[in-house]
Amino acid sequence: MRRIRAAAAAGVSLLLAGCGVQASEVVEAGGPAVVPVVPDQLERTLLFFVGADGRPIPVARPLVLTEKPVPTAGTLAALLGGPTEEERAAGITTRLPATTEKVEVVPAAREDSGPGREAGRPAGALRVTAGFAVRSLDAAAVRQLVCTAAHAEDPEGLVKVVLTGSDGSLPATACS
Amino acid sequence: MISGLRTRLVLAFLLVAAVGCGTTAALTYREARNAILEQAQDTAVSSFRDQIQELHLNLPPNTEQMQGMVRGLARQGKPRDWWVYVEYGSVRLSSGTNPTSTVITPELRRQARGTPHGSFQRVVRNGEPYLTMVMPVVFKTAQTGTGGQTQRPTGLTFYAVMRLTDEQANVDAMVVAARDGALPALAIALVPALLAARSVLRPVRDLRQAARSLGRGRLDTRIPVKGGGELSELARTFNESTAALERSVDELQRAEARARRFASDVSHELRTPLAGMLAVTELLDEDAAGLDPDTAAAVRLISSETDKLAVLVEDLMEISRFDARAAELNTDEIDAAETIRRTLQSRHWTDPARIVLDLPDGIRARLDPRRFDVVIANLVGNALRHGRPPVTVALRTETRPPAPRTAEGAADGTPDAPGGGSTRWLVTEVADRGPGIPADVLPHVFDRFYKADQARTRSEGSGLGLAITLENVRLHGGTVRAANGPGGGAVFVVEIPLTTSEVTA
Numbered sequence: 294m295r296r297i298r299a300a301a302a303a304g305v306s307l308l309l310a311g312c313g314v315q316a317s318e319v320v321e322a323g324g325p326a327v328v329p330v331v332p333d334q335l336e337r338t339l340l341f342f343v344g345a346d347g348r349p350i351p352v353a354r355p356l357v358l359t360e361k362p363v364p365t366a367g368t369l370a371a372l373l374g375g376p377t378e379e380e381r382a383a384g385i386t387t388r389l390p391a392t393t394e395k396v397e398v399v400p401a402a403r404e405d406s407g408p409g410r411e412a413g414r415p416a417g418a419l420r421v422t423a424g425f426a427v428r429s430l431d432a433a434a435v436r437q438l439v440c441t442a443a444h445a446e447d448p449e450g451l452v453k454v455v456l457t458g459s460d461g462s463l464p465a466t467a468c469s
Numbered sequence: 470m471i472s473g474l475r476t477r478l479v480l481a482f483l484l485v486a487a488v489g490c491g492t493t494a495a496l497t498y499r500e501a502r503n504a505i506l507e508q509a510q511d512t513a514v515s516s517f518r519d520q521i522q523e524l525h526l527n528l529p530p531n532t533e534q535m536q537g538m539v540r541g542l543a544r545q546g547k548p549r550d551w552w553v554y555v556e557y558g559s560v561r562l563s564s565g566t567n568p569t570s571t572v573i574t575p576e577l578r579r580q581a582r583g584t585p586h587g588s589f590q591r592v593v594r595n596g597e598p599y600l601t602m603v604m605p606v607v608f609k610t611a612q613t614g615t616g617g618q619t620q621r622p623t624g625l626t627f628y629a630v631m632r633l634t635d636e637q638a639n640v641d642a643m644v645v646a647a648r649d650g651a652l653p654a655l656a657i658a659l660v661p662a663l664l665a666a667r668s669v670l671r672p673v674r675d676l677r678q679a680a681r682s683l684g685r686g687r688l689d690t691r692i693p694v695k696g697g698g699e700l701s702e703l704a705r706t707f708n709e710s711t712a713a714l715e716r717s718v719d720e721l722q723r724a725e726a727r728a729r730r731f732a733s734d735v736s737h738e739l740r741t742p743l744a745g746m747l748a749v750t751e752l753l754d755e756d757a758a759g760l761d762p763d764t765a766a767a768v769r770l771i772s773s774e775t776d777k778l779a780v781l782v783e784d785l786m787e788i789s790r791f792d793a794r795a796a797e798l799n800t801d802e803i804d805a806a807e808t809i810r811r812t813l814q815s816r817h818w819t820d821p822a823r824i825v826l827d828l829p830d831g832i833r834a835r836l837d838p839r840r841f842d843v844v845i846a847n848l849v850g851n852a853l854r855h856g857r858p859p860v861t862v863a864l865r866t867e868t869r870p871p872a873p874r875t876a877e878g879a880a881d882g883t884p885d886a887p888g889g890g891s892t893r894w895l896v897t898e899v900a901d902r903g904p905g906i907p908a909d910v911l912p913h914v915f916d917r918f919y920k921a922d923q924a925r926t927r928s929e930g931s932g933l934g935l936a937i938t939l940e941n942v943r944l945h946g947g948t949v950r951a952a953n954g955p956g957g958g959a960v961f962v963v964e965i966p967l968t969t970s971e972v973t974a
Contacts, residue, residue, distance in 0.1 A: 314598035314637050317591040319580045322514040325587060325605040326521035330528055334612035344558045350624035353528040383529045384559025448611040449619045
């Protein structure tokens with residue numbers, strides 16, 4: 294009799310526990326939303342700034358048609374120039390020191406094949422030499438430089454970048 | 470007991486049905502609920518994603534652009550209206566009045582930051598269920614149409630909050646449906662439950678009837694054994710026990726019959742030699758005066774003992790006839806007082822100092838004169854022997870309401886008595902002034918050869934007198950009982966129904 298009672302109680306509790314719509318855990322459901330960005334890749338410069346929390350926020354600035362094609366060094370100079378007033382208003386900041394010093398860029402594995410980004414995927418690492426200390430930069434700042442340089446060099450942004458600063462070099466890293 | 474068993478059977482059946490119904494309903498309900506929720510969630514998440522993917526973004530988007538997106542998305546809520554929130558950098562915008570939602574949990578925000586996946590979470594706030602969704606927005610870095618695969622987060626995150634009230638209503642409706650389905654199912658289950666209980670209980674009822682029939686003395690009662698279940702096993706055992714009982718009762722009856730026949734045969738066999746002995750002792754008695762005193766005393770002793778033996782044998786034969794149910798009632802309509810007087814006269818019990826009579830004339834009864842004579846003689850003789858005079862013999866009639874048995878007789882149409890069912894009884898009372906009967910002896914006075922005083926082995930009577938009295942009264946349909954009178958002394962009351970005699974009286 295006790296067993297029957299226990300079974301009945303279990304059944305009732307099962308019924309009650311399952312009643313209504315219950316709260317749930319966070320459930321992953323598919324991928325993110327993929328959105329086209331205007332202007333298109335050929336008509337923009339992609340700069341990676343950071344939000345207040347240090348997460349990267351890409352900014353697509355339209356190209357001034359006369360400057361085409363913009364060398365990677367120019368893109369990096371724009372990055373070092375910092376976010377615009379409008380961008381700052383949206384909470385976009387930079388972790389990089391403000392400088393007007395030129396950045397030298399040596400494209401990887403393409404030194405012999407001449408200029409032109411469409412010539413082929415770079416095999417080696419892109420060398421970026423800045424006039425400031427890079428080893429003391431935080432991860433977000435390094436990511437800003439690496440991602441901006443990689444995407445300026447390669448639309449897919451898969452090229453590795455070696456940062457060299459006044460205090461030495463960082464190991465080759467890719468934008469991730 | 471049977472109703473108890475039935476109740477338990479039915480309850481057990483219903484319980485099984487309820488557990489079955491309940492489990493099925495609960496499982497079905499769970500599956501259906503999950504299906505409803507999954508449908509709603511999947512639709513909402515994928516349509517949210519699809520709608521976002523139709524947007525074109527500037528990086529960074531300006532506030533007006535984002536506000537427009539949020540409003541646009543909020544209008545296209547699917548399957549239902551939702552609130553849309555967007556986070557970008559330090560910008561927080563929503564389609565509602567509050568820029569941030571109170572329903573979205575920190576876990577969901579963390580999930581959105583951690584992985585580039587759409588996610589959802591059901592949240593219950595103030596008893597109301599909500600579906601909260603998050604959709605991070607990414608873009609392809611390569612030129613559109615070049616097959617580039619690299620996606621980078623735009624830093625833009627959309628949230629949507631949708632009420633699940635319709636789903637809740639659907640789920641609640643299912644609970645109601647499950648309940649409304651289960652109750653009739655239980656009611657229907659009652660029918661097979663009762664049928665099953667009936668089929669189980671039929672053998673039990675048979676068994677009860679058989680046991681009752683057995684109790685009424687029908688030892689040949691048997692139960693038909695069907696099938697091979699536990700109940701037929703019980704029936705078989707019952708039959709075996711009954712057969713064994715019948716055998717032993719049969720044997721007992723045969724043994725008793727043998728014993729009775731033996732007593733009857735012995736008394737028969739003793740009668741003939743006793744008759745001879747009686748004749749001889751009578752002769753010797755007459756000649757005793759001429760013998761020397763010692764021989765004369767011996768002869769008289771033999772004579773008296775032979776007389777007693779003769780009485781004993783007669784009594785034994787009489788009781789044997791009763792036992793063999795061979796005693797017949799030869800009734801005659803007689804005057805009760807007259808018969809008693811004649812009985813006393815024939816025994817020479819006429820001394821008024823010893824016998825006091827209270828015999829009203831005119832009571833006529835249908836009696837067997839010989840047996841009534843034996844009854845009166847035995848009772849009076851007993852009183853004279855064991856009690857002290859004077860012995861009172863009183864006769865009267867009484868009218869009493871019928872006992873249930875006589876009522877049945879009346880219902881059969883037997884004209885028991887006039888006056889609507891009440892019966893008139895002839896009551897004869899024999900009382901003495903002796904010490905009375907000890908209480909422990911009282912229940913046994915009518916037993917055969919019962920000795921009130923175990924030390925007194927030699928009784929003046931045969932020891933069968935009261936037993937014969939009882940049998941004679943019973944033969945008349947009456948009763949005899951012994952008691953002690955209020956003034957001390959034994960009182961024997963004989964009650965015999967006055968049957969048809971009253972009509973002629």
